Amino acid sequence: MSKHEILIVDDEPANLQKLKRTFLTDYTVHEAKTGDEALLILKERPVVAIVTDQRMPGMSGVNLLRQAREVRPDSIRIILTGFTEVEYLMDAINQGQVHRYITKPWEPVALKEALRQEIERWQLRKENERLSEELRLANEQLEKENFRLRQEIESLEPAGKQLVYESQEMRELMRLIDRVVPTNSTVLIQGETGTGKELLARYVHDQSPRADQPFIPVNCGAIPSELIESAFFGHKKGSFTGAIENRKGHFELAHQGTLYLDEIGEAPLDLQVKLLRVLQDAEIMPVGAQVAKKVDVRIIASTNRVLSREVEAGRFRQDLFFRLNVFAVFVPPLRTRRDDIVALSRYFLDRCRRRLNKPIPSFDPQTLALLRGFDWPGNVRELENEVERMVILSEPDQPIPASMVSERVRLASSTGGSDAGGLKEKVAEFERSLILEALRRHGHNRSHAADALGISRQTIIAKLKQYQLDDETAEG
Template sequence: MSAVLDLPRVLIVDDEVRSQDAIRRTLDEDFTVLTASNADEARSQLERFEVSVILCDQRMPGLTGVVFLKEVRERWPDTVRIVISGYTDSEDIIAGINDAGIYQYILKPWVPDHLLGAVRTAAEAQTLQRDMNRLDVELRTSTPVLRQRAANKLERARRVFDFDRIERASGSPLDGVCEMAARVARYDLSVLVLGESGSGKELLARALHYASPRAGAPFVVENCAAIPDTLLESELFGHKRGSFTGAYEDHPGLFQRAHNGTVFLDEIGETSPAFQVRLLRVLQEGEVRPVGGARAVPVDVRVIAATHRDLEQRVHEGLFREDLYYRIAGVSLTVPPLRERPGDIGPIAQRLVGEVGAELGRPRVALSDEAMACLMSYPWPGNVRELRNEIARAIALSDAEVIEAQAFSTRVLHGQAGRSAALNGQGTPLPASGTLGERLDAMEAMVLRETLLRHRWNKTRAAKELGLSRVGLRGKMQRFGLEG
């Protein structure tokens, strides 16, 4: 009985009993499963039990899953949030990824192994973060056993989040970024990480933390774009009981919980000028004043901020305070988007296939040469996050051990064909200079690749469309390096 009680708790929120039962059967060997048919029942469960992961159906009577998960994010921020939906193009879900801090959304009809793998990964991430939050307490104890346990956890985290674990090819543009970050990590400087959504800014921030002298203390994350100013202040700086409706008890903010550690403020460029004033005061004075509190609380934290915005431009436009910009940008690091480092796509894809395959119970799955060529031809506007989702989808929907190109979504298969003719097959601009022959070669390579992608690498159909023989097509593929 005690073993069951020690399992992480998962809460299923779905108004259809059959859906609840199906998910329960998938998860009940690995988790303690709770269920709720509506938001009120779910709130009751969350108030009674510590829940690691919540899975919520998007379409429910009364309110959508995203709206409810936004409330969960505000009241139970440590719970990992997953939404399940049968509607892939729902604007509510897309907006909710940020607004509700959704960890992942799963498409119906879901695959049992895929669902189980996603929940396992979410629970492990929650457990690791919870362990790290307790680490600084254990390090201060006088019990040798607890000190050793804490040291082991710290060593594990350092291995998991080492700069070398940031997957990239030899000579990648990320090499210089990681080298600079490793040098900066030793010093207690504020760091601003710039880059597109999904490019790996948080991964770089975690590596910075675990390479720093603060590694034994908590690393806490807040997405500043996900919640309004008043709730953001409460989340970061804390609040006193009775300070606003729903404040039933004192709540220590993330700055207090991260004392001696690191606070990662994602999407800081989305904050309002009013909030920026308060944040600047905290950073200057080294203390926070909880909402409704009369006394300031000293805090010692390192701040790593991130944004996909051009903050210097926002300063010029009067949308971001110049004094706060210089306070957070002690050192600036830029993570290039995946389309600017196409050489990294292969190593990242191979690693993701191994990780996702293991999560889904398919550890031996691999990519064919044509599948890899297809991945390397797509520009990946969603960066590594989009690449991971595409690989997970392909593994879940294919029974073969070797994933072929046709297992990918239409968006990836035909993505090149819909792009501007100003781009070549590698997702980079056609040369603006060079001889006529060089420019024509680049255009020919683009047309060949797009045609092959459109026909899912069927050489017979591609050759027919281009008016070539199979031998002629193969010769041109070899010439332009398109043979997988």
Template sequence: MTQPLISESLPTVLVVDDEVHSQDALRRTLDDDFTVFTASSAEEARGLLECEPVNVILCDQRMPGQTGMSFLKEVRERWPEVVRIAISGYTDSEDIIAGINEAGIYQYILKPWGPDHLLESVRNAVEAQSLQRQNSRLDLELRTSTGVLRQRTSTKITRARNHFGFDRIVRALGSPLDSICATAERVARYDISVLVLGESGTGKELLARAIHYASPRHTGPFVVENCAAIPDTLLESELFGHKRGAFTGAYEDHPGLFQRAHGGTVFLDEIGETSPAFQVKLLRVLQEGEVRPVGAARPVPVDVRVIAATHRQLEQRVRDDLFREDLYYRIAGVTITMPPLRERAADIVPIARKTVLDVAAELGHPGAELPDDTLAFLQAYPWPGNIRELRNEIARALALHDGQQLTPGVFSARVLQGRTRGTIDDMSMVVPQSGTLVERLDVIEAMVLRESLLRHRWNKTRTAAELGLSRVGLRAKMQRFGLDK
């Protein structure tokens, strides 16, 4: 029987069928896309395999002499890389199962077959073989380069630890955060739960990341879920996972966040917003060390450390029967409170300077600066939204302002009109009780001057008119009190 010349560019297919008309039909279907060999018996096919490269075998199930299934089992043992497809006019389930288990059949095609279906099946088989070879090659490369991969992984982990370390939490010298970070760093060494309290935007997640990367779990994942962002029904699926078909829209198995965090840390933000019903399920997970995906018959063991956070006063919510007491004591192994920005005004300057550099780089606004009078202005505002609000204000100012110097006037009306530190209402708290009368009056005058400047968005003409000063006189007073920098 004459065989076609082998093409260097086309994959090869071996058709094994004792009926000549079946061979011809298969050849005509495949000839344009493949180099096709034909054989009328297992013996003839064996001879071709020993001397020709073959990607895919199409073999009739029932042939005289050695059956197709017996031959394909032999092919699996001797030429395991060849993809094996069986063609049969019979639908005996036992034959199909035997073919899959014993001969490693890639696909079972029933007669009469359709040309399009057959062609697509062979194409997929060739692609499967190509992917298998690539995977084998990659496995070999991985085995021979384990040291390189280990070094790369170690480098990435070290980079992450440096980026999220406690020393990267921006603060001023002598900041209240110094003692907080020292406590958190000590706690990080031990595998106990941590509860971080604080207003929104104070940096609770940043502290949680620092704890994770300072802990023995630093090589594991750090995953975050905001419990207030999604309803309870979805929160259970997101945290614990679900099985395919567990509910409408569950088209495939979904590993939960606890499973994805195995060996690492789960950060549950705004845990105080969860319902009592969900709290019961979370408590069981923390007690048993296992999760039961929605729709699953059996639980899945998980090994995670939990760091929770909330802006709520959880002890009060426990007293109000809004939060389970047993869950509270489970998550509050150690409680750390992040103070609001208004209680650490000295931190505003380094945070603002770092933020303007980061945001300017993100927005393509290099060279932006915060002059001293702007920093003083930012320090005077109480920042109810804390660091998140500060970052948003700086981003807004950079987006709307073309100059390099961000003056107080470029910030939003909310910040400009907000109640500031050092207003007349607070004089009893900030005016020194010692010193000469002149010195005390100077402090009051400086406060009044700054308040007027803020109220008029740093407009010197309006400020001078309100205070009954000329522009020259206003400028002199600004210089005297260091407000013109």
């Protein structure tokens, strides 16, 4: 084990040699005859302890230790002095500039023991700092692991997150999204409420190189103004009333991962200013901190507002809009991608019957026709609620009949416009398309297509005759 390095300072050569003989056996000893010479050594060598005389020409021992504290703040500082200077030294000790004073004439054995005790305390302090740092790093890792596991559990639950689509509009959107996934570029997701913006943000994160790091979603409009700075940037213990411990903010929690700024259009102007600064400098200043912290965070923001109009109205900062509008995408509302309504309905049915433990095989074709014909102003979220309601009301082991559909949905579908035909015609047209699609998917095997539709083989044969479908290639 290497010896600790110490520095001895005295302007008298005889005293310097006596000090050297005292410590040379146990330590690596550096010598200096003046304060200036001592400071140069401190800047170059990892000195653990300084033992200096008080009375020296030029720079006194106390002044040396005061400056040494700036160069080596953790070093042990011992001063050798006469009895007449003790009162003066006590003030220096109280200010933390001197750890211990030894009165002259000093005995080598007593001086060695005094230094040994101070170094022992120094080692304990260093070990405590090391363990505290290890604990801090371990807690940070556990925090990140906790976020990762929580996200994994969410994805495994029946109510887990999954992108479900069949429409051309969503296929084109996903082709765009897949281009930006592997980058660190900021993504701005725009779309009506309930269209699945957070789901899309999670997809970007989960498919990116940051997938093993935290995904932190934050609703920008739901944080009280007085807590915004602490919530986003963290705070130090004692920085304000109630700050009983150091706490990380959203940016630091998302370090090396993704921060999802949900409803960024709702962010108050004072938050917009602070967000802009972080996006520009990639660093945060926790409340009560003296030094800024660097953060490595990918930003994904979403809004149900048209941000360019918000900028024109003075409600959103133009410079922040430019920072966020790096890669902007628009999630189309459900009414413009009706091909997704059936797929989503079946997905929600499967999820609900698992969660509610209710064996409902499928929808009646008329039910799907009604769902497909509705505009869904609340988008995917509203459709999900409607399906759950129908599952609760329906009888087990029976397809969900059209009578289970909410009255508002039935009425809207039945008054959908004369140019599109009446409800009966719409249902028939939709039922016909479902049967043809099922037959196509199952190689024109009537039995398999009937199972997929949740009807009997006799029913599908009857429907083929009813709609005069030419299905000569159908098997079985």
